[in-house]
Amino acid sequence: xxxxxxxxxxxxxxxxxxPYVWLLVFFLFPFLIVMKISVxxxxxxxxxxxxxxxxxxxxxxLKFSNYIFITQDDLYFTTYLSxxxxxxxxxxxxxxLGYPFAYFMARAKPTVQPALLMLVMLPFWxxxxxxxxxWKGLLSENGWVYDAITGIGLDxxxxxxxxxxxxxxxxxxxxSLVLGMTYTYxxxxxxxxxxxxxKMDLRLLEAATDLGATPFVAFWTITVPLSKxxxxxxxxLVLIPCVGxxxxxxxLGGPQTLMIGRVLWDEFFSNNDWPMASTVAVVMVLLILVPxxxxxxxxxxxxxxxx
Amino acid sequence: xxLPPTTQPGSAVDPAGYxxxxxxxxxxxxxxxxxxxxxxxxxxxxxxxxxxxxCGKSTLLRMLAGxxxxxxxxxxxxxxxxxxxxxxxxxxxxxxxxxxLFPHLTVWDNIAFGLRRAKMPRDEIAAQVDAMLKxxxxxxxxxxxxxxxxxxxxxxxxxARSLAKKPxxxxxxxxxxxxxxxxxxxxxxxxxxxxxxxxxxxxxVTHDQEEAMTMASxxxxxxxxxxxxxxxxxxxxxxxxxxxxxxFIGNVNLMEGTLSDDxxxxxxxxxxxxxxxxxxxxxxxxxxxxxxxxxxEKIRIGRDLLPPQDGEPEGxxxxxxxxxxxxxxxxxxxVYHLALASGMVLKISASNTERHRADxxxxxxxxxxxxxxxxxVVLTA
Amino acid sequence: MKGSAFNRWFGAGWMTMGFVFLYLPILALVVFSFNDSPVxxxxxxxxxxxxSALAADDEMISAxxxxxxxxxxxACASLVLGTLAAFALVKYSRFSGRTLFSGMVNAxxxxxxxxxxxxLLLMLVSxxxxxxxxxxxxxxxxxxxxxxxxAYATVVIQARLxxxxxxLEEAAxxxxxxxxxxxxxxxxPMISQSLMSAWLLTFTLSLDDVxxxxxxxxxxxxxxxxxxxxxxxxxxxxxxxxxxxMIVVVVAIGVVLASYFIARAERNRTLExxxxxxx
Numbered sequence: 001x002x003x004x005x006x007x008x009x010x011x012x013x014x015x016x017x018x019p020y021v022w023l024l025v026f027f028l029f030p031f032l033i034v035m036k037i038s039v040x041x042x043x044x045x046x047x048x049x050x051x052x053x054x055x056x057x058x059x060x061x062l063k064f065s066n067y068i069f070i071t072q073d074d075l076y077f078t079t080y081l082s083x084x085x086x087x088x089x090x091x092x093x094x095x096x097l098g099y100p101f102a103y104f105m106a107r108a109k110p111t112v113q114p115a116l117l118m119l120v121m122l123p124f125w126x127x128x129x130x131x132x133x134x135w136k137g138l139l140s141e142n143g144w145v146y147d148a149i150t151g152i153g154l155d156x157x158x159x160x161x162x163x164x165x166x167x168x169x170x171x172x173x174x175x176s177l178v179l180g181m182t183y184t185y186x187x188x189x190x191x192x193x194x195x196x197x198x199k200m201d202l203r204l205l206e207a208a209t210d211l212g213a214t215p216f217v218a219f220w221t222i223t224v225p226l227s228k229x230x231x232x233x234x235x236x237l238v239l240i241p242c243v244g245x246x247x248x249x250x251x252l253g254g255p256q257t258l259m260i261g262r263v264l265w266d267e268f269f270s271n272n273d274w275p276m277a278s279t280v281a282v283v284m285v286l287l288i289l290v291p292x293x294x295x296x297x298x299x300x301x302x303x304x305x306x307x
Numbered sequence: 308x309x310l311p312p313t314t315q316p317g318s319a320v321d322p323a324g325y326x327x328x329x330x331x332x333x334x335x336x337x338x339x340x341x342x343x344x345x346x347x348x349x350x351x352x353x354x355x356x357x358x359x360x361x362c363g364k365s366t367l368l369r370m371l372a373g374x375x376x377x378x379x380x381x382x383x384x385x386x387x388x389x390x391x392x393x394x395x396x397x398x399x400x401x402x403x404x405x406x407x408l409f410p411h412l413t414v415w416d417n418i419a420f421g422l423r424r425a426k427m428p429r430d431e432i433a434a435q436v437d438a439m440l441k442x443x444x445x446x447x448x449x450x451x452x453x454x455x456x457x458x459x460x461x462x463x464x465x466x467a468r469s470l471a472k473k474p475x476x477x478x479x480x481x482x483x484x485x486x487x488x489x490x491x492x493x494x495x496x497x498x499x500x501x502x503x504x505x506x507x508x509x510x511x512v513t514h515d516q517e518e519a520m521t522m523a524s525x526x527x528x529x530x531x532x533x534x535x536x537x538x539x540x541x542x543x544x545x546x547x548x549x550x551x552x553x554x555f556i557g558n559v560n561l562m563e564g565t566l567s568d569d570x571x572x573x574x575x576x577x578x579x580x581x582x583x584x585x586x587x588x589x590x591x592x593x594x595x596x597x598x599x600x601x602x603x604e605k606i607r608i609g610r611d612l613l614p615p616q617d618g619e620p621e622g623x624x625x626x627x628x629x630x631x632x633x634x635x636x637x638x639x640x641x642v643y644h645l646a647l648a649s650g651m652v653l654k655i656s657a658s659n660t661e662r663h664r665a666d667x668x669x670x671x672x673x674x675x676x677x678x679x680x681x682x683x684v685v686l687t688a
Numbered sequence: 689m690k691g692s693a694f695n696r697w698f699g700a701g702w703m704t705m706g707f708v709f710l711y712l713p714i715l716a717l718v719v720f721s722f723n724d725s726p727v728x729x730x731x732x733x734x735x736x737x738x739x740s741a742l743a744a745d746d747e748m749i750s751a752x753x754x755x756x757x758x759x760x761x762x763a764c765a766s767l768v769l770g771t772l773a774a775f776a777l778v779k780y781s782r783f784s785g786r787t788l789f790s791g792m793v794n795a796x797x798x799x800x801x802x803x804x805x806x807x808l809l810l811m812l813v814s815x816x817x818x819x820x821x822x823x824x825x826x827x828x829x830x831x832x833x834x835x836x837x838x839a840y841a842t843v844v845i846q847a848r849l850x851x852x853x854x855x856l857e858e859a860a861x862x863x864x865x866x867x868x869x870x871x872x873x874x875x876x877p878m879i880s881q882s883l884m885s886a887w888l889l890t891f892t893l894s895l896d897d898v899x900x901x902x903x904x905x906x907x908x909x910x911x912x913x914x915x916x917x918x919x920x921x922x923x924x925x926x927x928x929x930x931x932x933x934m935i936v937v938v939v940a941i942g943v944v945l946a947s948y949f950i951a952r953a954e955r956n957r958t959l960e961x962x963x964x965x966x967x
Contacts, residue, residue, distance in 0.1 A: 104699030134713030244800020421863030
């Protein structure tokens with residue numbers, strides 16, 4: 001008994017322990033360091049210690065000025081708000097465009113579905129950077145989409161709505177940013193939705209219509225509530241990363257589109273202000289804490305072990 | 308005659324049998340799935356653990372196999388204490404409910420799996436695998452993969468695989484659960500034949516009474532982690548120890564009554580609708596509350612009251628009149644639900660021995676039910 | 689509902705528009721890589737000169753080699769860590785700190801990369817200050833990619849592991865296989881397909897990563913996406929189109945082949961099962 005149990009325990013400790021320790025060291029510990037640095041003073045390129053001993057007295061030097069600065073400075077506040085706004089709009093668009101897509105994919109003939117899935121996945125496997133770059137081309141002068149939009153006069157509407165700075169300037173605008181983000185994150189919305197919808201028991205809809213519901217009513221009272229888990233998963237997979245997006249705002253956004261990811265990058269790479277960048281990061285994490293918790297709860301429930 | 312609901316060792320075998328379980332307990336955070344089980348099984352027996360889901364039979368089987376560690380108690384097989392041995396060292400093999408055939412291996416490799424782990428020489432493995440395939444008559448399918456076999460064929464592979472290592476004990480987990488009715492009947496007999504042919508001792512777990520009674524030489528009725536009764540199928544069916552067992556196995560009519568006349572060779576019990584004449588003595592006192600258990604097939608039903616047969620007393624005992632409230636036609640027999648004066652419904656099962664009877668009973672008819680003095684089981688528990 | 693003609697047409701139409709939306713940029717990339725003009729959007733004629741320019745583009749080529757190297761090691765290491773984490777989550781339903789563990793494993797899936805990159809870098813710098821190691825370079829990039837890759841690998845492997853019939857592993861033990869043998873002889877063969885797709889997924893992710901690489905790279909260690917990113921920031925550049933087209937072609941061939949083989953295997957399997965049940 002002892003030999004077998006200790007063998008089992010050792011195996012178990014290794015299986016749990018190795019990834020656990022790795023994550024603690026490379027994921028959790030760095031966060032703690034970020035928090036520490038956000039309240040540290042920077043002395044040239046070295047950080048002063050938080051705890052120092054001078055004349056037999058231990059003093060704790062915490063510099064909260066960065067946090068105070070963030071809350072007081074209009075620009076930071078506006079940028080955080082703006083990031084959340086763009087992320088929310090992108091999520092909504094992904095949901096509106098992606099839900100019907102996933103729905104019809106799930107209802108297609110079973111023999112066709114794997115091919116459809118493959119077609120959705122294929123762009124995902126090609127570099128996202130390159131595809132975002134491609135939109136740069138499509139939306140610049142003489143690009144295909146540029147010609148299409150200006151051709152039908154849609155740009156007048158977009159300018160009127162404040163989505164682009166002026167007719168003919170499709171690039172580096174809120175419009176191009178949201179378009180780019182929606183494009184990139186659409187598969188992240190479609191896949192969980194498809195996974196959820198394709199597993200739905202169609203006999204439930206048959207029962208509903210048998211009891212007198214029209215297809216329209218059945219859709220809203222049965223299909224949509226049952227796909228709630230997929231909607232939440234997809235939304236979190238889009239919302240959370242979008243808040244901190246950097247590459248897409250950098251390539252497709254402009255001076256009008258304030259995104260906190262770019263602010264963090266600039267603080268770090270351009271200003272070399274590491275404590276400030278850390279503060280920005282900590283506040284960003286606090287912002288996404290609630291959606292993060294929702295996502296984690298969903299993952300835990302979805303991965304419940306069958307007993 | 309009622310028996311106290313304690314565990315019993317096997318009647319005509321060694322006090323310590325081939326498989327000997329003592330005081331086995333499995334405690335899951337305060338919930339005792341197996342609560343102090345003791346049992347002896349003789350070599351070559353086919354023993355069934357019968358009970359509904361949640362009674363602990365599967366936990367007990369898994370403890371025998373080694374997939375659960377007992378909280379207390381011991382398991383001794385052929386003189387060796389296995390209680391703490393890991394499953395891969397135990398000299399017993401299990402046939403799983405889902406068959407658990409390795410999908411990436413052929414039938415041949417599935418059967419050879421255990422032999423290879425035992426590091427048998429190559430030619431011996433080949434000989435044994437071929438022998439097993441012959442035993443279950445699947446020689447032609449040796450190179451197929453499990454998904455290329457039908458359900459019944461998969462089961463035979465699972466059986467062959469579990470017998471390949473010539474285990475000292477074979478464990479069967481709901482062996483016929485996955486098969487449909489017709490296949491089940493054929494397979495029951497086949498399975499028992501193979502097991503008896505090989506001569507291996509067998510413990511099986513099932514919730515299906517028919518399966519337990521046809522296949523096992525002895526069985527135990529289990530509920531809430533305890534044995535309620537252990538014995539041969541006939542004993543348990545005809546002489547259940549408690550109300551629960553009587554009701555669990557087959558169908559039964561239970562009537563509450565009072566012991567009104569206690570003699571050495573017979574007793575009389577008064578019930579709400581009738582009086583019972585039981586043709587043997589029981590341990591008890593007059594005025595005691597008892598339950599009379601009467602199996603549906605032991606009751607005769609007819610339009611007219613039949614005169615008492617040999618040995619039956621006069622005086623309206625062992626008979627009652629009622630109205631046919633309902634009847635279920637099963638082809639070879641019919642079950643009548645006879646409503647009695649007190650509101651109780653008596654279930655009576657009658658074989659349809661004649662094809663078309665002119666005076667067949669139907670709904671609403673008035674009818675007489677009667678039974679002989681040895682048809683009862685009197686229960687006090 | 690199924691069967692309604694309107695639904696079928698609407699659905700087909702919506703999906704077609706969706707696919708056009710998804711593939712339009714890819715098409716544009718490919719088309720304009722053959723455009724004989726420094727400005728990609730105005731078509732002037734067919735040429736292969738951007739591809740020959742690529743062949744001489746040392747910066748791009750060395751970046752590509754580095755990316756491939758890092759991606760390979762990321763994929764391999766992600767597989768190991770991901771398998772361990774997936775096992776921990778599926779096999780052991782109760783262990784202390786499980787919620788934290790599960791949270792840490794899943795978080796990199798959604799956490800904005802700027803946060804992950806920054807925090808990892810700051811930690812590595814602190815460690816370097818204290819221990820003199822590691823220097824920023826391909827090793828640190830690998831560490832960052834591994835964090836992300838492990839999260840994705842865990843999700844993929846976990847999904848497959850959950851589906852496995854636990855009685856299969858019990859049967860193996862019952863027949864005499866020790867725990868390690870159970871893993872290698874039964875579990876591993878059955879999750880092999882998900883291991884393969886986890887490897888490919890993490891390889892692609894690493895190859896494509898911009899932000900983590902930017903934070904964690906050092907002098908002399910530039911990855912392909914970083915080169916492309918810096919060029920793309922400056923404006924439209926046909927050599928980028930050429931690289932893109934090559935990647936698209938390789939990926940497309942790979943995905944189509946893989947899907948074809950998987951679909952064929954599935955079809956054969958279904959046929960065999962149907963035959964068996966008729967027998």
